[in-house]
Amino acid sequence: MNYSTAEFLFSLLNQRVQKLPREFYDRDTQLVARELLGKFLIHKTGDIERIGKIVEVEAYLGEHDLPAHSAKGRTARTEIMFGPPGHTYVYLIYGIHHCMNVVTEREGHASAVLLRAVEPVKNLEGRTNGPGLLCRAMGIDKRLNGHDLLSDDFYIAESEAEKFSTVKGPRIGVDYAKHWAKRHLRFYIKGNAFVSKP
DNA sequence: CTCGGGATGCGT
DNA sequence: CGCATCCCGAGG
Numbered sequence: 114m115n116y117s118t119a120e121f122l123f124s125l126l127n128q129r130v131q132k133l134p135r136e137f138y139d140r141d142t143q144l145v146a147r148e149l150l151g152k153f154l155i156h157k158t159g160d161i162e163r164i165g166k167i168v169e170v171e172a173y174l175g176e177h178d179l180p181a182h183s184a185k186g187r188t189a190r191t192e193i194m195f196g197p198p199g200h201t202y203v204y205l206i207y208g209i210h211h212c213m214n215v216v217t218e219r220e221g222h223a224s225a226v227l228l229r230a231v232e233p234v235k236n237l238e239g240r241t242n243g244p245g246l247l248c249r250a251m252g253i254d255k256r257l258n259g260h261d262l263l264s265d266d267f268y269i270a271e272s273e274a275e276k277f278s279t280v281k282g283p284r285i286g287v288d289y290a291k292h293w294a295k296r297h298l299r300f301y302i303k304g305n306a307f308v309s310k311p
Numbered sequence: 312c313t314c315g316g317g318a319t320g321c322g323t
Numbered sequence: 324c325g326c327a328t329c330c331c332g333a334g335g
Contacts, residue, residue, distance in 0.1 A: 171318070180318060190331060208328030210319050225320055245319050252335095286318055 119166060119234045130270045135263060138198035142217040142224040146172040147300050149215070151275045152232055156251050157266040163251050165231030165241060167269070169301035169308045171284045173214070175224045180287035180294070183223035193259050194223045201267070203248070203258040210245025211254050215262065215269070229299070230284070232307040243309045278303040285310060 131152065138145060149167050156163045173181035182204070183194040193202045194216055202214040202225050214225035230242045231251070239245045249252065262268045281297040288294050301308045 155327095173318075185332065188332070204318090205328095205330065206317060207319055208317095208330070212318060214318085227314080229318085240320095243319065284318070289317095 117233065119232055120164075130272045132263065132311055133199075133269050133271060135197075135199045138215060138217050138262070139219060140217070142172045142174055142226060143298065145215070145217045146170045146226045146298070149226060149228070149269070150279060150300060150302050151271075151277060153234065153270045153272065154251065155268055155270055156230065156253065158252055161236055161252075163237055164235040165237055165247065165251055166234050166273055167228060167230075168232050168305045169228075169230035169242075171227040171229055172298040172300075172301070173227060174298070174299070175218075175222055175227050178224075179290040180284065181225070182304040183225075187223075191223070194225055195221055196259075199262045201257055201260045201262060203253060203255055203260075205255060206245070211248035213248055213251075213253050213257075230301070230309045231308050232305060242307050277305075 131256055146204050152167050154165045154167055176183050178184055183191045185191060187195050193200060197220045198217050200216045202216055203211055206212055214227050216255045217224045217226055227244060227246060229244050231247050233241055237250045239250050241250045260267050281300050283295055284299045
């Protein structure tokens, strides 16, 4: 695998990389979504460490947000979304692909941020520009549902602040959701080549 | 229990 | 645009 520009930059900053604290996630979901851009998703399995830089996300705003799974209420499936912030919500969609979310805000708020795309930094194979592709490349599946992101094997970290512009727009694949479909709850790094649908 | 549909991705 | 492929949640 090539020593990519992103990996080179990451190695330079490696000593300063810090795991995001619980308080990061325990804030307004749209704010968390925007601030997740540029952060590093890190997953260690065995002796392999996979790293991707988050470049595209979507915010899902709790029980009243029609496309949010928590809009169905508290069920076995959505229980994680109603739980404390800083945990993962991973589910299988269309029987094929996995999607990864980060639970936000206080317990009971039932909000989350969907990770839609990452830029490969380390040990990622295949495409990463979509929620299902991202999970495949990062080795993420339902076994990681409910995982605490303050753990040492699966977490999100920040490095030195990187300058970029953020683009916002309607979420993908929720056209059925009336006025909720029109809200600009999707955010991505402007000009980044790994965004799913620029 | 059955059944309809989905925060996707890929091929036609 | 069709379809893979399975889980979920609603309804009987």
